[in-house]
Amino acid sequence: MAQFLTEAMGTLSDAGSLFVVAAGLTLVFGAMRVINLAHGSFYMYGAFLMTTFVGTSSGLRFWWSILLAALVVGALGLVVQLGVVRFVVGKEPLTQLVATFAVFYILADIGLHIWGDGARTVMAPLAVSSSFTLAGAYLPVYDLVIIGCAVLVGLALWLVLGHTSLGWMIRAAVDDPEILQSGGVNLRRLHLGVFTAGALLAALAGAIVTPQISVAPGMDQSIIVTSLLVVVIGGLGSVVGTALAALIIGIADTVGTLVAPNWAATFMYFAVILVLVVRPWGLFGTPER
Amino acid sequence: MALSMNDQPRAALTTTDHTAPRATPARRALRPMAIVVGLIVLVVLGMTLSPSNALELQYATSLALFAVATNLMLGFGGLVSFGQGVFYGVGAYTVALGWMHHSLSFGEAMVVAPFLGAAIAVVLGALALRTRRLYFALLTLTLSQLAYVIAENQANFTGGTNGVFGSMVPTWLLDPRNSFLFTLALVAVSIAILWKVTRSPFGLVLRAIRDNRSRVEALGVNVFAHELAAFVVSGFFCSVAGTLFVVYSQSSYPELLNWTSSGVPIFMAVIGGMYSFLGPVLGAFVYEFANHFLIQYTQDWQLVLGVVLLVIVLLRPDGLAGAGSAVAARVRHLRTVRATHDERPGVAETGEGDAS
Amino acid sequence: MRLEVRDIHTYYGASHVLQGASLVVEPSEVVALLGRNGAGKTTMMRSIIGLTRPESGSIRLDGEELLGAPSYRPARLGLAFLPSGRRVFSSLSVEENLEVARRSCPRRSGPWNTERVYGLFPKLAQLRRRTAGHLSGGEQQMLKIGRALMTNPAMILLDEPTEGLSPAVVGELGEWLSMLARENLSILLAEQSATFAREHASRGYLLEKGTIRFEGSMDEIWASAELRSALGIAARDDGTTGA
Numbered sequence: 001m002a003q004f005l006t007e008a009m010g011t012l013s014d015a016g017s018l019f020v021v022a023a024g025l026t027l028v029f030g031a032m033r034v035i036n037l038a039h040g041s042f043y044m045y046g047a048f049l050m051t052t053f054v055g056t057s058s059g060l061r062f063w064w065s066i067l068l069a070a071l072v073v074g075a076l077g078l079v080v081q082l083g084v085v086r087f088v089v090g091k092e093p094l095t096q097l098v099a100t101f102a103v104f105y106i107l108a109d110i111g112l113h114i115w116g117d118g119a120r121t122v123m124a125p126l127a128v129s130s131s132f133t134l135a136g137a138y139l140p141v142y143d144l145v146i147i148g149c150a151v152l153v154g155l156a157l158w159l160v161l162g163h164t165s166l167g168w169m170i171r172a173a174v175d176d177p178e179i180l181q182s183g184g185v186n187l188r189r190l191h192l193g194v195f196t197a198g199a200l201l202a203a204l205a206g207a208i209v210t211p212q213i214s215v216a217p218g219m220d221q222s223i224i225v226t227s228l229l230v231v232v233i234g235g236l237g238s239v240v241g242t243a244l245a246a247l248i249i250g251i252a253d254t255v256g257t258l259v260a261p262n263w264a265a266t267f268m269y270f271a272v273i274l275v276l277v278v279r280p281w282g283l284f285g286t287p288e289r
Numbered sequence: 290m291a292l293s294m295n296d297q298p299r300a301a302l303t304t305t306d307h308t309a310p311r312a313t314p315a316r317r318a319l320r321p322m323a324i325v326v327g328l329i330v331l332v333v334l335g336m337t338l339s340p341s342n343a344l345e346l347q348y349a350t351s352l353a354l355f356a357v358a359t360n361l362m363l364g365f366g367g368l369v370s371f372g373q374g375v376f377y378g379v380g381a382y383t384v385a386l387g388w389m390h391h392s393l394s395f396g397e398a399m400v401v402a403p404f405l406g407a408a409i410a411v412v413l414g415a416l417a418l419r420t421r422r423l424y425f426a427l428l429t430l431t432l433s434q435l436a437y438v439i440a441e442n443q444a445n446f447t448g449g450t451n452g453v454f455g456s457m458v459p460t461w462l463l464d465p466r467n468s469f470l471f472t473l474a475l476v477a478v479s480i481a482i483l484w485k486v487t488r489s490p491f492g493l494v495l496r497a498i499r500d501n502r503s504r505v506e507a508l509g510v511n512v513f514a515h516e517l518a519a520f521v522v523s524g525f526f527c528s529v530a531g532t533l534f535v536v537y538s539q540s541s542y543p544e545l546l547n548w549t550s551s552g553v554p555i556f557m558a559v560i561g562g563m564y565s566f567l568g569p570v571l572g573a574f575v576y577e578f579a580n581h582f583l584i585q586y587t588q589d590w591q592l593v594l595g596v597v598l599l600v601i602v603l604l605r606p607d608g609l610a611g612a613g614s615a616v617a618a619r620v621r622h623l624r625t626v627r628a629t630h631d632e633r634p635g636v637a638e639t640g641e642g643d644a645s
Numbered sequence: 646m647r648l649e650v651r652d653i654h655t656y657y658g659a660s661h662v663l664q665g666a667s668l669v670v671e672p673s674e675v676v677a678l679l680g681r682n683g684a685g686k687t688t689m690m691r692s693i694i695g696l697t698r699p700e701s702g703s704i705r706l707d708g709e710e711l712l713g714a715p716s717y718r719p720a721r722l723g724l725a726f727l728p729s730g731r732r733v734f735s736s737l738s739v740e741e742n743l744e745v746a747r748r749s750c751p752r753r754s755g756p757w758n759t760e761r762v763y764g765l766f767p768k769l770a771q772l773r774r775r776t777a778g779h780l781s782g783g784e785q786q787m788l789k790i791g792r793a794l795m796t797n798p799a800m801i802l803l804d805e806p807t808e809g810l811s812p813a814v815v816g817e818l819g820e821w822l823s824m825l826a827r828e829n830l831s832i833l834l835a836e837q838s839a840t841f842a843r844e845h846a847s848r849g850y851l852l853e854k855g856t857i858r859f860e861g862s863m864d865e866i867w868a869s870a871e872l873r874s875a876l877g878i879a880a881r882d883d884g885t886t887g888a
Contacts, residue, residue: 035423087603093423094369098559098602101552105595112588165748168741172734179732182694184720184749184796225434225548232427265442269435273416276428280420 002137007254013143015250016150017209021223022230022242023157024201030237031170031194032089037100038080039202040224041107045073046203047215048111051120054210062125069207070200077199081192089191090177108220117217124211142211149208153201157239170194174237229268233275235285244283248275328477335469344537347469349577351533352557354476356569357483358526359554364563365487366519367499369422372429374551375413375436376406376524378541380531382440382447385541388457389448395459399532406528407521414520418513430548437547452542462536472533479526480570486522487566495519527554556594560601562610571609646707646723646799646831647672648693653702653712655685655692662688663699664855670800670833675826677846677863678835679876684852686835687729690804693833694719694726706800721750725798727789729805735778739769742777742788746795755797762791765824783814790821800831807838819844839876843867851875 025039046069053065084103088096123129124142131138161167172180173190181187206223213219230249234241249268256267275283331350335343355377362368383402387393393401417428440447447453462468486492498505498512506512535541544550553576554569561572579597583590605612648670655663662685670676680686691697693704695716704711706722719726734742743759763770766787772780777788786806793801803822807815822845825832836842842849843863851859851872859872866872 035427084599084603093426094363094555094559095602095606097369097371097426098555098598101556102595102598102602105591105598109589109592109595165741165744168734168737168745169748171736172742172745175734175736176732178696179728179734180745180749181715181717182696182720182726182728183746183792184717186715186717221549225430228427229431232424232431236423262442265438266435269431269438272428272431273435276420276424277416280424 001135005135005137005139007258009137009139009143011250011254012247013146013212014253015246016147017205018226018230018249019150019243019246020153020205020208021202022227022234022246023153023239024198024205025227026231026234026237026239026242027157027170027201028195028198029231030239031173032085032191033174034085034089034096035093035100035228035236036085036103036195036198037097037224038103038107038220039198039227040220040222041104041111042073042077042199042202043206043223044111044215044217044220045076045107046070046206047210047213047219048115048120049073049203050207050210051115051122051215054122059125062122066204066207070204073203073206074196074200077196078192080199081195085195086188086191104220104224108217111220112217115217119214119216121214122210129211146208146212149204153204154239154243161239226268229272232282233272235279235282238282238284241282241284328473331473332470335473336466340465343465343469345577345581347465347472348534348537349574350469350472350476351530351537352554352577353570353573354479354533355527355530356554356557356561356573357480357566358523358530360558360563360566360569361483361487361523361526362519363555363558364565364568365492365499366495366516368516368519369426369555370417370429370520370523371426371548371551371555372413372417372431372433373523373527373554374433374546374548376410376527377531377534377550377554378436378440378543378546379406379409380528381534381541381545382453382531383528384532384535385453385455385457386447388455389453390446395457395462402532403525403528406531407525410521410524411517414517414524418516418520430551433546433548433551437543440543440546447543450543452540454540457539458536468536472536475529475533479529483522483526484566491515491518556598558608559598559606560608562608562612564607565610565614568608568610575609647705648724648800648831648833649703649705650689650693651703651705653692653699653704655688655697655699657688657697662855663692665702666852666855666857667702668833668850668857668860670831672799673826673829673831674848675822675832675834675846677839677842677849678833678852679839679842679849679866680837680852681875681877682837685855686837686852687804689852690726690728690802690833690835693802694724717749720796720798721752723753723797723799724802725793725796725800726802727793727804727806729808731782731785733777733780733785733788733792735776737777738774739777739780739788740773743791743795746792750796753797757794757797759795762794765794765821766791782810783817786810786814786818787821790825798830800833801825803832803834805835805837807836807841815841839866839873 021039021043024042025036028034028036028039049069049072050065053068054062080103084099088099124145128141128145131140133139159167161170169180169185169190173185173187177187206219226249230242230245232245233248234243234245248271252267252271253264256264279285331346335346338346355373359370359373362370380402383393383405384395384398387398387401388395413429413432417425417432420428440452441450444450456463458468462471487495494505494510494515498510498515502512531545534545554573557572557576558569559572560575561570562568576594579593580590583593587593601608648668650669651667652665653663653667654661654665666685666689668676668678668689678686678689688697692699693711695711695714695718699712702712706719706724709722711719734745737745740759743762747758763773768784769787769791772784777785780788806818806822810818819841822832822834826845832845834842834846846863848861849863849866850857851866853875858875859866859869866876
């Protein structure tokens with residue numbers, strides 16, 4: 001029981017942060033039909049900015065740093081959207097992938113200049129860096145922070161997309177962008193907002209996981225692959241699918257580590273292949289028109 | 290003329306793609322001559338350059354094959370595979386592991402590797418081609434990353450993160466000239482075969498699928514089988530290119546398989562021009578020499594590559610080859626306009642929209 | 646609201662679709678844009694809105710130049726566009742569709758709101774929670790008109806509204822159009838079915854191969870055997886509607 005609780009908690013926390021990154025990716029795809037390969041760069045920037053802002057201090061500054069990191073990266077997203085992505089909306093997938101791949105390269109290089117190629121760490125505030133005991137298991141409090149953050153993001157997205165006219169507009173942009181625009185909506189501005197929000201979510205996830213990982217170059221490259229796995233399983237553009245898929249990936253990883261440590265890293269890929277063989281457009285996706 | 294200046298790739302390719310339907314006999318003879326001259330220049334360079342530069346030229350030559358083989362799907366089949374690194378890596382690992390486990394001689398491995406690559410392509414292609422367009426790109430990217438993870442984690446078999454290093458090529462290939470000529474010969478033969486493939490009825494059907502899938506489907510053509518065949522042929526030659534990586538570096542490591550290295554041949558094709566057969570060759574040489582040259586002066590290779598890719602993909606989606614032929618067309622157009630103008634003043638403008 | 650299109654040239658790829666076409670819709674006027682399939686009617690509509698950009702010419706809406714303006718501009722000025730086919734926001738409910746339309750032009754005020762649209766189309770009120778993608782062709786037509794009304798327009802561009810509708814629904818559509826005309830809305834109606842257009846429009850333009858071949862009252866069009874055959878109006882219509 002104790003081991004189960006420990007594993008379950010770790011899995012949920014991993015799935016939670018993964019959900020927040022992937023939700024940004026799928027939100028952008030949903031509204032703009034663009035897969036942003038530089039999404040992982042926003043995640044990495046969020047984490048690195050966190051190391052800069054928090055520095056050696058602990059305490060309240062930690063929480064402000066998360067917010068600030070997310071906002072700065074949101075602004076970076078704004079620049080990327082205005083400078084690159086808006087020109088590839090509606091273009092062939094190849095054009096979109098190569099253009100955002102190029103942004104990935106550029107941001108990786110700039111990141112190296114700013115933060116160097118060494119690994120950095122961030123300490124969580126004392127209040128959340130302890131553990132608590134439940135049914136004989138020692139569970140890190142910080143896992144609860146991440147899970148809570150993911151739940152909040154999920155709720156916020158559910159509320160906005162499902163229950164506000166802004167959210168309906170974002171969904172309408174997926175259904176028929178041309179008609180939405182000719183109905184009076186400035187589609188570019190809508191895209192700008194959505195892309196900024198997507199970057200912000202990636203940075204939020206990157207910032208919030210810093211106490212649990214070592215922040216280093218290359219994390220952009222690995223997180224984008226994992227988030228792609230998530231959105232592909234969940235169905236591109238579906239937030240609910242993303243949540244479920246993040247959980248599936250998290251569980252696949254945990255089970256893999258327990259059952260066959262040597263093959264653990266491959267489990268999530270097989271999960272993707274399995275899902276796509278049955279439903280090539282993902283769990284909650286719709287076949288491409 | 291008006292069409293080839295269009296920035297929509299689909300429109301561009303219908304005009305720039307063919308080997309000059311309007312070619313005069315002189316211009317038709319020009320292309321093979323240019324190829325022969327190019328080969329001679331390469332051989333001379335390979336024989337005269339300093340060993341380290343010759344080695345770089347050899348590497349660029351092998352990458353040219355990787356790019357052309359990838360472009361069989363990208364430019365001719367309209368299939369964006371972000372997973373060609375798998376086959377490149379399979380080629381390299383077949384030679385390296387054959388040596389490490391004393392199971393295959395170099396010669397045997399060179400023969401086995403492409404067929405192994407093709408066999409894996411049958412399986413992965415059958416899986417990936419269930420999806421289309423963006424999903425296909427993402428699924429192949431995923432498969433590439435899966436191959437990478439396996440190579441990294443099965444250390445007992447693959448040497449793990451460090452990969453395999455050692456004297457895995459025969460001694461005669463350690464001589465830079467021999468190794469260059471060997472690479473060039475293999476690449477030239479492979480590209481010639483790929484050229485034949487694109488000009489065959491199969492190649493025509495492939496392009497027809499790219500341009501109008503549903504119409505070809507309606508004609509009763511088995512689209513899936515054609516795409517799978519393209520995937521397999523591409524995988525075969527990507528593996529050949531991978532074996533040449535071992536000839537170049539005498540090593541093989543997991544990064545050869547991952548999604549960023551799968552991106553490399555795509556970038557070469559995009560830079561050189563994916564809608565012309567030899568565009569990717571140009572792209573491979575430009576890419577590798579820029580890389581080699583820039584690394585000596587700046588650490589910012591990724592930045593430069595990123596900016597170049599952005600400029601090309603946003604402004605010139607048909608790449609350097611497209612830009613070149615547009616310039617050539619412009620020159621030719623101006624010449625015809627001038628000729629028409631001389632003969633019949635006042636009707637020069639009729640040539641405007643009609644040069645193609 | 647007055648719309649004046651002057652000498653526009655629009656290309657689709659390399660093909661020159663509109664070759665210097667002009668037309669005028671006066672305030673509260675219902676004008677038909679007639680022509681066969683491929684004559685350029687839809688391109689004309691898309692050019693006016695700015696979804697396909699004309700290379701040259703002028704499009705003025707109450708004096709404001711629309712050529713080169715972003716394609717969300719006309720709606721904000723009160724020019725609503727109803728495209729042909731099943732173009733509703735298919736994943737949204739009926740009510741969400743209407744709400745998105747209202748929010749798309751937040752600065753336009755007028756008599757129309759959700760309740761009035763439901764009053765006009767009680768069927769939509771019953772289906773308010775239904776996903777728009779699951780509506781029938783006629784119901785989607787209702788929703789499209791409702792969406793346009795939510796923006797409180799002064800003029801409506803209707804592209805091939807009868808396309809794909811059953812004769813019964815075409816009859817209903819005619820009633821809705823008469824109602825819109827009574828509300829003093831200007832309407833530009835692109836129609837392949839000349840008989841349907843004749844019931845509603847006072848004036849018409851005949852578009853042929855990208856140019857306006859004839860302009861005049863609907864009666865004048867009907868009076869000319871040549872124009873009738875150009876429009877493909879069946880011979881049996883001669884006896885009943887001939888001048």
